[in-house]
Amino acid sequence: MGILHLNRAVYDAIRAHGEETWPHECCGVLLGRFSPANASTTDAAGKELGGWQVQAAVRAGNTRTDSAHNRYQIAPVELVKIERDARRQGLDIAGFYHSHPDHPAQWSATDFAEAHWLGCSYVITAVAQGKATVTNSFLLAGATEEDKRFDQETILVEDQPGTPDPT
Amino acid sequence: MTIFIPTPLRLYAGGQDAVELDAPTVADALEALTQAHPDLRKHLFTAEGKLRAFVNLYLNDEDVRYLPAKEATAVTSADTLSIIPFIAGGN
């Protein structure tokens, strides 16, 4: 299983966003850097794993106002601007987050069909009656659109923002 | 012009997050990009050579689909072209 590193502030912010927009879905972009495999990130078999080190979450507007309780969409022009700002800070788009109001934190058929950012993490927070419960992350794996799949990742919440793994 | 490569496609663009090239139009720029990095072609275009439906092209802040000349729009060295896959989903 891969690992998604989130600092505490980002983790808290994306969950708070889902609580604020409940009963509608929230959405946003995760910015960070890809950290190559090192000894502190190993799976159960001891295999070293790389993963995204997320440093910031940027809120985006949900443009699916027609069905905001169970759909989200980020306007491409907003994403263009978020990406451009990220580049200036030396950060990459590492993934995206959205909430599932009164629905489990598992990806849906719609999430899968509409996921096109291969190699990026899709973070989903279940929000039950306005309270954030489970947060899960799924890496969009595979080499092409035709063989893509979601692999669940372990979320590591780190208390010191921006602190790299000890190596 | 500068073409910004999104995270998932950098692997197919020699690891670069941006590619600088000279081309007269958006279509020519995409052609030059995929000539230089042939592995990008199948990620951007269908087998019939059409831009994949989930790939958005933004010339500076404008959606190329809605420009009067679309991909035939002339570009200058100061322009940026962002390749941005759609992001959406639901329950």
Ligand SMILES: [Zn+2]
């Ligand atoms: Zn969803």
